[in-house]
Amino acid sequence: xxxxxxxxxxxxxxxxxxxxxxxxxxxxxxxxxxxxxxxxxxxxxxxxxxxxxxxxxxxxxxxxxxxxxxxxxxxxxxxxxxxxxxxxxxxxxxxxxxxxxxxxxxxxxxxxxxxxxxxxxxxxxxxxxxxxxxxxxxxxxxxxxxxxxxxxxxxxxxxxxxxxxxxxxxxxxxxxxxxxxxxxxxxxxxxxxxxxxxxxxxxxxxxxxxxxxxxxxxxxxxxxxxxxxxxxxxxxxxxxxxxxxxxxxxxxxxxxxxxxxxxxxxxxxxxxxxxxxxxxxxxxxxxxxxxxxxxxxxxxxxxxxxxxxxxxxxxxxxxxxxxxxxxxxxxxxxxxxxxxxxxxxxxxxxxxxxxxxxxxxxxxxxxxxxxxxxxxxxxxxxxxxxxxxxxxxxxxxxxxxxxxxxxxxxxxxxxxxxxxxxxxxxx
Numbered sequence: 001x002x003x004x005x006x007x008x009x010x011x012x013x014x015x016x017x018x019x020x021x022x023x024x025x026x027x028x029x030x031x032x033x034x035x036x037x038x039x040x041x042x043x044x045x046x047x048x049x050x051x052x053x054x055x056x057x058x059x060x061x062x063x064x065x066x067x068x069x070x071x072x073x074x075x076x077x078x079x080x081x082x083x084x085x086x087x088x089x090x091x092x093x094x095x096x097x098x099x100x101x102x103x104x105x106x107x108x109x110x111x112x113x114x115x116x117x118x119x120x121x122x123x124x125x126x127x128x129x130x131x132x133x134x135x136x137x138x139x140x141x142x143x144x145x146x147x148x149x150x151x152x153x154x155x156x157x158x159x160x161x162x163x164x165x166x167x168x169x170x171x172x173x174x175x176x177x178x179x180x181x182x183x184x185x186x187x188x189x190x191x192x193x194x195x196x197x198x199x200x201x202x203x204x205x206x207x208x209x210x211x212x213x214x215x216x217x218x219x220x221x222x223x224x225x226x227x228x229x230x231x232x233x234x235x236x237x238x239x240x241x242x243x244x245x246x247x248x249x250x251x252x253x254x255x256x257x258x259x260x261x262x263x264x265x266x267x268x269x270x271x272x273x274x275x276x277x278x279x280x281x282x283x284x285x286x287x288x289x290x291x292x293x294x295x296x297x298x299x300x301x302x303x304x305x306x307x308x309x310x311x312x313x314x315x316x317x318x319x320x321x322x323x324x325x326x327x328x329x330x331x332x333x334x335x336x337x338x339x340x341x342x343x344x345x346x347x348x349x350x351x352x353x354x355x356x357x358x359x360x361x362x363x364x365x366x367x368x369x370x371x372x373x374x375x376x377x378x379x380x381x382x383x384x385x386x387x388x389x390x391x392x393x394x395x396x397x398x399x400x401x402x403x404x405x406x407x408x409x410x411x412x413x414x415x416x417x418x419x420x421x422x423x424x425x426x427x
């Protein structure tokens with residue numbers, strides 16, 4: 001029998017060490033919110049492939065749609081011979097995206113690719129080069145995406161020089177001592193000292209920061225950015241790669257604020273585990289690029305498009321946005337109970353929007369000082385207990401919960417029981 005240990009040795013000999021893995025196991029199969037490793041051990045999945053399997057592993061509707069597409073064709077390249085599923089998916093995304101006026105959609109393969117193309121489109125539409133992003137933000141590992149990402153290690157260190165004309169603002173997090181006023185003051189200072197407002201093509205922001213710690217962008221900030229962008233002819237980009245498709249309890253995370261961005265980047269859960277991403281934007285902005293300036297060999301794969309159309313059906317028919325709110329509330333109640341207990345490791349700053357939930361490990365309850373080492377210890381313990389779980393945060397102090405939105409409540413409760421065990425104070 002192949003073992004995890006065998007595969008770890010083969011991996012070390014054949015795969016670059018720069019590709020990290022949260023868990024030292026190798027998947028053999030998965031179903032909804034559970035997965036099994038090559039040794040037959042079962043895990044409850046609170047990671048969802050980093051927010052990809054919102055509709056669960058191998059949802060029957062999605063698998064059937066993919067199988068039907070496989071029987072027709074797998075690839076033509078949309079730039080060579082187009083296909084209806086690309087257009088149908090674009091039409092559906094245009095209809096549901098919180099964009100003011102007519103919208104158009106470009107389909108791609110990865111989240112980083114979507115971000116890169118959003119910046120290309122913004123620069124073409126405005127004739128400007130500068131872009132404003134936020135500290136703590138994560139936008140991908142390609143070069144412009146790295147430049148936009150607001151965290152050096154491990155994402156930027158050693159890879160410079162990175163593309164220029166990228167500027168970062170502090171992201172408001174109350175328990176970090178940064179408020180909305182601080183972010184907006186930094187933006188005004190940026191306009192005065194480094195780049196004029198009329199030279200900025202776009203401002204990009206995650207409605208809820210992902211790798212940065214699952215901190216929601218305050219509505220006040222998003223509304224102010226929309227007003228500033230309108231005043232200066234700047235495009236506002238919502239990076240919905242992790243927040244999109246019902247994860248936060250709305251189809252798109254930005255919808256909680258009522259703000260309508262000019263461009264939206266999407267990926268991850270769009271195709272239920274198949275590689276697909278996109279940029280949705282105002283039609284006149286999307287049409288700023290000349291033919292041939294956008295695209296990619298595998299961009300908008302017909303197999304992934306078939307999966308994505310089924311994903312949208314599942315989200316609507318199974319009311320997964322509503323379910324995200326319900327299971328999110330159930331989870332937050334349990335976490336607040338953990339935070340009040342003295343027999344568990346100190347946790348705090350419990351937070352969540354829908355089923356996008358996180359909390360910090362603390363050195364001591366009274367201090368509120370983050371404890372990244374404790375977070376790592378809890379993750380290792382959770383993995384050993386059979387719970388797939390991920391960390392996040394600017395210093396690795398946070399643990400995030402990203403279970404599929406289709407998770408049965410019995411399995412959710414079992415996973416939370418395992419988390420409770422992982423939080424028990426070491427003897």
